Amino acid sequence: AVVSTQSGHYGRGQNEVLQSKEEQLKSLRAAVQTTVQDTVQTEMRSYGEVLKSSTPAAISPATFKKVVKDVMKDEDRSKNVIVFGLAEEDGEQLNEKVGNVFVEIGEKPPLAAVRIGRRPETGTVWRPVKVTLTSSTAVQQILTRARFLKQQERLKSVYVSPDRTPAERSARRLLVEERKKKAAEEPGRNHFIKEGKVCSVDKT
Numbered sequence: 001a002v003v004s005t006q007s008g009h010y011g012r013g014q015n016e017v018l019q020s021k022e023e024q025l026k027s028l029r030a031a032v033q034t035t036v037q038d039t040v041q042t043e044m045r046s047y048g049e050v051l052k053s054s055t056p057a058a059i060s061p062a063t064f065k066k067v068v069k070d071v072m073k074d075e076d077r078s079k080n081v082i083v084f085g086l087a088e089e090d091g092e093q094l095n096e097k098v099g100n101v102f103v104e105i106g107e108k109p110p111l112a113a114v115r116i117g118r119r120p121e122t123g124t125v126w127r128p129v130k131v132t133l134t135s136s137t138a139v140q141q142i143l144t145r146a147r148f149l150k151q152q153e154r155l156k157s158v159y160v161s162p163d164r165t166p167a168e169r170s171a172r173r174l175l176v177e178e179r180k181k182k183a184a185e186e187p188g189r190n191h192f193i194k195e196g197k198v199c200s201v202d203k204t
Contacts, residue, residue, distance in 0.1 A: 078136040080163035081143065088115065088126040098131055104152050105145040109138045130163065171196075 083098060098113040115127045133139055139162070146160035164172060178198045182191045189200045 077163040077165070079133050079139060081131050081133070081139055082116075082161050082163055083113075083129040083131055084159040084161070085157040086126060086129055088119070094129065098129060101149070101155060101158060102142060104155060105142075105148045107142055107145060109133050109142070 083101065086097065086101065094113040094115065095111060098111060099108065102108060102111075110133070112132045113129050116130050117127045119127060133142070142160060143162065149155045149158050149160070161172075172193075175193050175196070175198055179191045179193055182189075182198060182200060186200065188203060190203055191198060191200045193199070
């Protein structure tokens, strides 16, 4: 009888302990869930406040549109070259004429050419030609080989350059003037423009 009574007490004690542990686990799970929810809500509110407070101030729709437009222009320029000194004639087949120039330097890329600017009243000044190629890689190939035009007697006056922005053209003009000045001051040296500056080396 004593053993039976002790077993009964032991069984009830075990049940009470198990129930207590289950209740503790439930409380712990509830606390964790509440904490996670509160944290997520707080973070979402903080993120929303950041967007509301910072995004309009950081970039307006008009500014964003201008940035995109400038990027597109730069991308378009990367596929263009400008040809100077190419004789201008009435009814000229410009694509064919530019293509023949490029053939002289070992290149024959697909292209679309157009004169830019207002045509002068006198025929002694020729408008530059904007040439659009299929890729920036084709542009680099043309620019790399353009120096060989000087070896062709009839094309010595033709010059090929990148399609620069107005700011880049102004900077380039200053560099050209600086190179001319150095050439006059130091005729015994070769002067050239490289990586945005004028370089000079002794003639060999």
